[in-house]
Amino acid sequence: xKKPEHGGDVWRYGKAYEILDFSSNGNPLGPPxxxxxxxxxxxxxxxxxxxxxxxxxxxxQAISKYLSVAEDKIGVFxxxxxxxxxxxxxxxxxxxxxxxxxxxEFWYVANxxxxxxxxxxxxxxxxxxxxNEQRLLEHLGGKDLxxxxxxxxxPTGTLIRKNLIEEAVGMIxxxxxxxxxxxxxxxxxxHSSINLIEDHPNLIIVKSLTKIFSASGLRLxxxxxxxxxxxxxxxxxxxWRVNSLTAFAFSKLLRKTDxxxxxxxxxxxxxxxxxxxxxxKLRKIGLRPYNSxxxxxxxxxxxxxxxxxxxxxxxxxxxxxxxxxxxxxxLSENYIRIGLKRPEQNxxxxxxxNEVLNPC
Amino acid sequence: xKKPEHGGDVWRYGKAYEILDFSSNGNPLGPPxxxxxxxxxxxxxxxxxxxxxxxxxxxxQAISKYLSVAEDKIGVFxxxxxxxxxxxxxxxxxxxxxxxxxxxEFWYVANxxxxxxxxxxxxxxxxxxxxNEQRLLEHLGGKDLxxxxxxxxxPTGTLIRKNLIEEAVGMIxxxxxxxxxxxxxxxxxxHSSINLIEDHPNLIIVKSLTKIFSASGLRLxxxxxxxxxxxxxxxxxxxWRVNSLTAFAFSKLLRKTDxxxxxxxxxxxxxxxxxxxxxxKLRKIGLRPYNSxxxxxxxxxxxxxxxxxxxxxxxxxxxxxxxxxxxxxxLSENYIRIGLKRPEQNxxxxxxxNEVLNPC
Numbered sequence: 197x198k199k200p201e202h203g204g205d206v207w208r209y210g211k212a213y214e215i216l217d218f219s220s221n222g223n224p225l226g227p228p229x230x231x232x233x234x235x236x237x238x239x240x241x242x243x244x245x246x247x248x249x250x251x252x253x254x255x256x257q258a259i260s261k262y263l264s265v266a267e268d269k270i271g272v273f274x275x276x277x278x279x280x281x282x283x284x285x286x287x288x289x290x291x292x293x294x295x296x297x298x299x300x301e302f303w304y305v306a307n308x309x310x311x312x313x314x315x316x317x318x319x320x321x322x323x324x325x326x327x328n329e330q331r332l333l334e335h336l337g338g339k340d341l342x343x344x345x346x347x348x349x350x351p352t353g354t355l356i357r358k359n360l361i362e363e364a365v366g367m368i369x370x371x372x373x374x375x376x377x378x379x380x381x382x383x384x385x386x387h388s389s390i391n392l393i394e395d396h397p398n399l400i401i402v403k404s405l406t407k408i409f410s411a412s413g414l415r416l417x418x419x420x421x422x423x424x425x426x427x428x429x430x431x432x433x434x435x436w437r438v439n440s441l442t443a444f445a446f447s448k449l450l451r452k453t454d455x456x457x458x459x460x461x462x463x464x465x466x467x468x469x470x471x472x473x474x475x476x477k478l479r480k481i482g483l484r485p486y487n488s489x490x491x492x493x494x495x496x497x498x499x500x501x502x503x504x505x506x507x508x509x510x511x512x513x514x515x516x517x518x519x520x521x522x523x524x525x526x527l528s529e530n531y532i533r534i535g536l537k538r539p540e541q542n543x544x545x546x547x548x549x550n551e552v553l554n555p556c
Numbered sequence: 557x558k559k560p561e562h563g564g565d566v567w568r569y570g571k572a573y574e575i576l577d578f579s580s581n582g583n584p585l586g587p588p589x590x591x592x593x594x595x596x597x598x599x600x601x602x603x604x605x606x607x608x609x610x611x612x613x614x615x616x617q618a619i620s621k622y623l624s625v626a627e628d629k630i631g632v633f634x635x636x637x638x639x640x641x642x643x644x645x646x647x648x649x650x651x652x653x654x655x656x657x658x659x660x661e662f663w664y665v666a667n668x669x670x671x672x673x674x675x676x677x678x679x680x681x682x683x684x685x686x687x688n689e690q691r692l693l694e695h696l697g698g699k700d701l702x703x704x705x706x707x708x709x710x711p712t713g714t715l716i717r718k719n720l721i722e723e724a725v726g727m728i729x730x731x732x733x734x735x736x737x738x739x740x741x742x743x744x745x746x747h748s749s750i751n752l753i754e755d756h757p758n759l760i761i762v763k764s765l766t767k768i769f770s771a772s773g774l775r776l777x778x779x780x781x782x783x784x785x786x787x788x789x790x791x792x793x794x795x796w797r798v799n800s801l802t803a804f805a806f807s808k809l810l811r812k813t814d815x816x817x818x819x820x821x822x823x824x825x826x827x828x829x830x831x832x833x834x835x836x837k838l839r840k841i842g843l844r845p846y847n848s849x850x851x852x853x854x855x856x857x858x859x860x861x862x863x864x865x866x867x868x869x870x871x872x873x874x875x876x877x878x879x880x881x882x883x884x885x886x887l888s889e890n891y892i893r894i895g896l897k898r899p900e901q902n903x904x905x906x907x908x909x910n911e912v913l914n915p916c
Contacts (some may be wrong), residue, residue, distance in 0.1 A: 197791050199610065205610035220607060229604055235599055244595065244773040245587055247580060249567035250559065274634050278794045301795065308792065412605040413800025431557050432668065434638045435661065439799055440773025 200300035203519040220521040221535035223410040230339040231514035258450035271426040276404040276417030289342035325352035341371035351486025361389040378404035405435030414442040563879040581895035583770040587705035594805035599816035628783040636764040636777030649702035656886030685712035701731035713848025745792035812885040860875035
């Protein structure tokens with residue numbers, strides 16, 4: 197079984213860290229100063245020489261404060277993806293419901309466990325991708341079903357309607373609803389379902405904590421669910437799974453509530469403005485960007501280029517990497533995904549796209 | 557299922573990093589300067605903001621150089637323990653052979669998959685623990701068996717006879733032999749079986765790369781096996797499993813062959829001298845330390861104390877943590893394990909042990 201392709205594959209082009217990377221989707225503002233300071237302190241104090249606390253008590257206390265969830269409903273993992281790899285072993289479902297296009301690893305982990313997949317494709321409206329809510333709800337009554345939604349969705353950048361998750365959980369008889377909220381902090385509108393956990397033992401939130409802080413390399417993800425389910429996830433996950441530097445740095449960072457809130461507000465404000473600006477520019481050069489709530493934009497190439505070829509041209513000739521979105525289930529070779537960067541960098545991408553697609 | 561207890565549980569006592577920790581077993585010399593420099597460089601270059609290369613090409617090249625194994629026979633993991641958690645799913649065995657006392661997680665992972673465990677206990681000779689080689693070899697002919705050996709063994713510190721692994725692999729019909737070599741670098745004698753991998757597709761080496769470099773918090777383990785088996789391990793393990801800082805730092809460190817060789821030689825020389833010195837001192841205060849080849853010593857308390865109580869007294873009254881070895885399968889409450897530290901620290905432990913066990 198071949199692993200799915202992802203953004204951020206700058207390594208393949210032998211110029212990691214030097215490529216202008218629009219293919220991954222971290223925070224364009226870069227990491228908060230507090231995080232870098234905490235990492236420096238961790239190095240000075242030789243924290244990496246010690247095993248992390250296997251119970252991750254301090255880290256969970258900090259996350260509890262950050263997400264307003266009780267500690268016993270939080271599990272910590274080596275990236276949100278580790279939790280996804282454990283999902284079907286913990287939940288013991290017999291079939292999976294997915295809504296393509298969405299995060300490719302959902303398909304990978306279902307295939308890993310040889311589970312049949314039912315699909316309720318998103319509906320492409322002219323400037324956005326929407327859930328087919330009615331068909332989704334109809335499917336949820338089945339037995340032993342595990343439905344996975346991504347909110348906001350990757351790669352489309354769309355939020356799920358606020359009450360839909362609660363309605364959906366109510367429809368599930370003996371299965372589970374898993375919601376991946378890895379991009380929720382990037383959105384101005386908070387549609388998080390974390391507050392539903394208390395009353396809904398068949399709801400599981402999976403979430404990256406590193407993307408919004410521009411720290412994907414530190415690998416920290418969480419599961420928010422009933423304490424029983426959290427315990428099962430952690431029992432199957434290796435001891436000391438989050439490394440000492442990450443545990444130390446995030447324990448410090450997430451306790452600084454005011455500074456973190458300010459960083460998040462600035463990030464969202466910046467992303468919101470920059471996304472609107474880029475959507476206009478992309479339209480101007482003849483492309484069809486979809487509405488997004490977050491830091492990346494799915495773009496329809498309107499048959500003006502093949503996504504794989506366009507990616508190769510941009511990386512070879514311009515040292516810029518975009519995400520060929522054709523590797524997402526349900527998308528043709530007519531789609532790319534662009535992760536926002538700083539305005540001057542985004543402008544360079546527009547210029548490059550224009551040169552390639554509209555040669556005079 | 558409750559996770560096994562481990563050394564290094566300084567966190568439980570609320571004074572992490574400040575306790576004198578004899579319970580874990582890293583390198584008493586501390587990390588090589590090169591490693592710390594590489595981590596500093598990684599921070600300065602914001603490497604943690606980037607996803608690691610999911611193929612870990614550079615890291616594998618560096619490990620290949622360090623261990624003299626072809627890159628395609630190396631899998632990298634979030635600590636050796638991640639590989640152990642995947643073991644039975646990859647190898648698809650039906651029963652497990654273990655030699656107590658040994659690393660407690662072997663039992664945990666076998667129980668996790670509900671596999672029956674056969675045991676061939678080590679034989680306690682007056683100053684060492686030995687494999688029962690004949691009984692071990694007799695068991696290996698069975699069907700679908702996965703035998704796990706630890707070489708040198710934790711917690712006894714003993715090496716397995718050089719030719720035994722090759723004989724054992726030869727006896728296996730359709731099962732696998734897994735050898736955990738996480739402590740091999742601590743020993744003056746190199747009994748590694750890595751060179752047998754080429755000719756024996758049913759041999760798998762699992763190994764921590766962080767213990768010897770005093771960097772347990774960075775979580776890096778490897779599997780060395782046929783490329784087919786390595787691929788299966790990696791397919792079941794989450795993408796980006798080794799974090800960016802670890803991947804960067806170890807890619808740098810392991811390429812500096814001369815400096816690493818010198819660090820290893822100094823470490824082994826120091827450990828060898830200090831272990832001999834400590835064994836004499838432990839005997840002098842009326843305890844029975846077992847011969848060890850590595851950086852830790854299993855000690856028989858000769859019924860002068862209960863291991864759990866002794867641990868509590870030392871941590872409360874002396875701020876020193878030892879490993880209560882009664883949590884190892886096959887050992888009674890008459891055993892502790894001591895990880896060597898610097899001579900003056902080790903002397904403090906001897907003094908404390910003497911005060912507690914031999915009050916005047």
